[in-house]
Amino acid sequence: MINETYKAMLGGKSVIRTLSEYATARGKEIGYENVFDYSLGNPSVPCPPSFTKTVIDMYETAEPVVLHGYSPSLGLPGVRKVIADSLDRRFGMDYTLDHIFPTTGAAGALAHALRAVTEPGDEVITFAPYFPEYQPYVSGTGARLTVVPADTENFQINFDAFEQALNPGVTAVLINTPNNPSGAVYSAATLERLAGLLRDKQTEYGHDIFLISDEPYREIVFDGAEQPYPAKFYDNTLTCYSWSKSLSLPGERIGYVAVNPKATDAGLIVPMMGQISRGTGHNCPSSTMQLAVAKVIDETSDLSVYETNMNLLYDALTSIGFDVVRPGGTFYIFPRALEADANAFCMKAKDYDLILVPSDSFGVPGHFRMAYCVDTEKVKRSIPVLERFAHEVYGL
Amino acid sequence: MINETYKAMLGGKSVIRTLSEYATARGKEIGYENVFDYSLGNPSVPCPPSFTKTVIDMYETAEPVVLHGYSPSLGLPGVRKVIADSLDRRFGMDYTLDHIFPTTGAAGALAHALRAVTEPGDEVITFAPYFPEYQPYVSGTGARLTVVPADTENFQINFDAFEQALNPGVTAVLINTPNNPSGAVYSAATLERLAGLLRDKQTEYGHDIFLISDEPYREIVFDGAEQPYPAKFYDNTLTCYSWSKSLSLPGERIGYVAVNPKATDAGLIVPMMGQISRGTGHNCPSSTMQLAVAKVIDETSDLSVYETNMNLLYDALTSIGFDVVRPGGTFYIFPRALEADANAFCMKAKDYDLILVPSDSFGVPGHFRMAYCVDTEKVKRSIPVLERFAHEVYGL
Known part of the structure; x- marks a missing residue:
């Protein structure tokens, strides 16, 4: 029916x-x-022309049955290693391939990250202004989204409102920096304060609170500045990424979740996302796209x-x-x-x-x-x- | 947590x-x-070499921002029309683009089809032998899978056991023909009998029973025979397809759901699958892959x-x-x-x-x-x- x-x-x-x-x-x-x-x-x-050239090269020279063969459901190991190494180099992290789960863009990443660290009925907090699709992403897991009112002065985080909203039912906090729609880049001070508050509340509530950090705009930062890397500030962080914006590939649906090696059960979360995939029909992103982004890993448009x-x-x-x-x-x-x-x-x-x-x-x-x-x-x-x-x- | x-x-x-x-x-x-x-x-x-050539041509000649731009969440309209026209030509159906939903392979297709026509708690019936991943596909929706014992004589359908299993809680039946693992091709007689029984039970129970037909092996049929098209036999059919086998592209994750125009609410089911996508993080398959398979629509390896x-x-x-x-x-x-x-x-x-x-x-x-x-x-x-x-x- x-x-x-x-x-x-x-x-x-x-x-x-x-x-x-x-x-x-x-x-x-x-x-x-x-x-x-x-x-x-x-x-x-x-x-970038290098991306186009890479894909053409693969199609011209690789064995088709290998190039288009099944990827393991957790993604191609060599690709996962390239992603881990790049993040380690850029942000001083300690990811290995076991912490990287390639996904169909940030939407796929968020769907898996949310399911991995919430139970149906849990509360997930995000901060206004927020991407409207966070509503179905969260409700699709069986959790519910609470929106903390905006800091309209500078679009960082309204910490007074956040502290009021926090309660023991909250098991995940979802941030997006650089932010759609405000263009705000969360500062190190903001991320430090956020992390401190979450650590305090984990202790107070006696359970983990995961930070899910949605970062498709990470490379589009102005005035020569850089986005401080949120996972660097807080152990229980799942970083969700997409190459949609940095490589201008929104239609190709390619991204990943990176699990902070210091997170609770860090070694289990990627295999759990593999199990989640079996129910959502995600499986893994295109094998060709996995290989192609790995070959231009540190480039952007x-x-x-x-x-x-x-x-x-x-x-x-x-x-x-x-x-x-x-x-x-x-x-x-x-x-x-x-x-x-x-x-x-x-x-x-x-x-x-x-x-x-x-x-x-x-x-x-x-x-x-x-x-x-x-x-x-x-x-x-x-x-x-x-x-x-x-x-x-x-x-x- | x-x-x-x-x-x-x-x-x-x-x-x-x-x-x-x-x-x-x-x-x-x-x-x-x-x-x-x-x-x-x-x-x-x-x-087929034509597929490789098509992709290389697109990468060499198309505007990258157009080629890799967002596909609408229901898929590229031109691609959906090509798929509908091909099915109409081959199987005498009346699909229009409004009945076609491109997906990330058959896994994505089944995940959407199952969610569209079941409620959590519903019963879905399949026939042994069956692809083991049907268990997580079905349980991921909140429904539960009942397996009807095999007809081990010829691996068609054990209708006696099926009739015993049918009850008013059943809202969908999942078939796979040609069948993994038996290699059986359901005959016209099997599909006719199945359709007749489902029509009778719809009347008896006073509600729809959808047939979800998983057909990735449709083009691999021996002795010059053809797989009779299940949707031709039964109005409430959602056909799930993948090019994984016919074009040897399992790693590219490209397939579709085709909704029989005679199904209940046929015009609503594709837009509903668009809503389902928002919760699963599916969105749509790669725009390049959509375009590529459409260009070689009637070819196979x-x-x-x-x-x-x-x-x-x-x-x-x-x-x-x-x-x-x-x-x-x-x-x-x-x-x-x-x-x-x-x-x-x-x-x-x-x-x-x-x-x-x-x-x-x-x-x-x-x-x-x-x-x-x-x-x-x-x-x-x-x-x-x-x-x-x-x-x-x-x-x-």
């Missing part, structure tokens, strides 16, 4: 998807170059355009009069809307062919997200339109 | 994997060419070696004195063991470097599976070893 739970979910359509589809349809009317589509976080720069675009938009928005926190990374900016109702604000912007995403689904009212993974030329053309919109509608 | 259910699953290791790992280790001692490894169903013939191997083994086993049903397809054969305890039989065969899989995990006692997706030359060399083993140990 048809499952009634999933049937009932059919109404819920992502605001971002709806806006993106509107932008595409509007583009067909007036030319897509005339739609200032800031809706979707789809990378706008190509993968040319990500500089995102910083160029951020600076253009930040300066323009500030000079127009928007209240906006300067992003430290990602390809998002998250200004305060010019009226309290972010949906109304974004609807009015649509009349100017400015496609902005209202903040409510990110767990924060009164803001909007711009995904500036678009051509710089279009960003420049959008600025006078933003000015005209703010002036004509809001008198700025 | 560590999930205790998945932790408890860690003991359970697949017999097939264990034997395959033994064969690999033994190969390092005596040379893999001297191990008659019939353990693993990994295709032994390369993908050269599958003829499997029929050659089957004939060699069937004739040899029969002449040695084994009791064996001749496979109609797949690359498996499933003879009766020479003693009642199939595990003991396979352990003794190991002494001859014959790696055979005992039948118990397939839900049938006293048989063994040989996966003859190996070089014909090795099959030929294994025959005198089989003869010697049967003679020396069992006096045949």
